[in-house]
Amino acid sequence: MTVRDTLKEGSDFLKESQIDTAYLDSSLLLSLCMGISKEKLFASFPEEVTPGQYSRFRDLIKERSDGHPVAYLTNSKEFFGLLFHVEEGVLCPRPDTELLVEKVLSLAENDSTLTDVLDLCTGTGCIAVSIRVHNEKLTVTASDVSPDATRVFSRNNCSLAGGSITFKRSSLFDDIEGTFDIIVSNPPYLTTDETDQRMDEGWKEPELALDGGDDGLDLIRIIIDEAPEHLNDRGYLLIEAHPDQMESMRVCMEKNGFENIIILKDLPGLDRVICGTKG
Numbered sequence: 001m002t003v004r005d006t007l008k009e010g011s012d013f014l015k016e017s018q019i020d021t022a023y024l025d026s027s028l029l030l031s032l033c034m035g036i037s038k039e040k041l042f043a044s045f046p047e048e049v050t051p052g053q054y055s056r057f058r059d060l061i062k063e064r065s066d067g068h069p070v071a072y073l074t075n076s077k078e079f080f081g082l083l084f085h086v087e088e089g090v091l092c093p094r095p096d097t098e099l100l101v102e103k104v105l106s107l108a109e110n111d112s113t114l115t116d117v118l119d120l121c122t123g124t125g126c127i128a129v130s131i132r133v134h135n136e137k138l139t140v141t142a143s144d145v146s147p148d149a150t151r152v153f154s155r156n157n158c159s160l161a162g163g164s165i166t167f168k169r170s171s172l173f174d175d176i177e178g179t180f181d182i183i184v185s186n187p188p189y190l191t192t193d194e195t196d197q198r199m200d201e202g203w204k205e206p207e208l209a210l211d212g213g214d215d216g217l218d219l220i221r222i223i224i225d226e227a228p229e230h231l232n233d234r235g236y237l238l239i240e241a242h243p244d245q246m247e248s249m250r251v252c253m254e255k256n257g258f259e260n261i262i263i264l265k266d267l268p269g270l271d272r273v274i275c276g277t278k279g
């Protein structure tokens with residue numbers, strides 16, 4: 001069987017399972033089985049796939065159709081131009097979250113006095129690592145409560161950022177010491193109902209990384225309430241959440257004395273990140 005036909009067979013199977021990224025997913029999984037990049041795969045259409053590669057590919061396509069994210073099957077996910085190690089037990093990096101990284105980098109570029117950054121609920125470390133790799137002048141601290149995240153973060157910190165990021169195992173701010181110029185977070189913000197629904201559908205990502213309580217804002221409220229104690233004057237707080245949560249978050253930030261509050265849109269044009277300054 002040729003690469004072209006194998007790719008199509010996998011893609012057709014995923015399409016039947018209602019996977020809307022069928023062709024991309026099939027390409028990523030076949031690249032993995034053949035040990036080549038996606039670009040090389042597209043240049044190899046007429047070549048033959050070996051029986052071993054084909055059999056592994058079929059197994060992976062089956063797992064993908066059962067709802068396993070590609071990132072868990074390939075143990076990797078590209079984010080902000082970097083290839084992150086990903087394992088079950090941590091949230092797969094999503095393109096929406098690149099907005100947080102872009103904003104932090106632009107704030108730091110425009111004001112060189114902003115040097116200390118904290119990434120709360122870091123997971124794979126995609127935010128902290130991307131920030132640090134793209135601006136080596138920044139001192140970056142990352143934290144997470146999950147042991148899986150601790151392990152996966154550490155691997156990405158070593159392989160992509162030369163171990164330059166300080167990690168603190170902490171439930172939100174509980175064990176965080178000191179103050180920062182920028183605090184950034186993509187915390188769990190789905191409602192418990194939304195999380196339960198995903199679990200019932202066989203969603204493979206951890207509840208811990210998704211469930212934000214009744215209205216999805218339980219952790220976000222704590223972050224907004226406690227951030228001022230951990231921010232330097234005129235320091236920034238940036239949080240990712242669902243578009244419908246932005247107005248409640250704005251009210252909560254105003255109540256906690258935040259100023260210059262702005263809401264940023266992601267690539268599809270949805271309100272995705274709120275940003276404000278302490279005083």
Ligand code: GLN
Pocket residue numbers: 091094186187188189190209210211
């Ligand atoms: N944006 C993610 C989703 O809808 C949720 C991630 C999160 O809760 N931080 O799957």
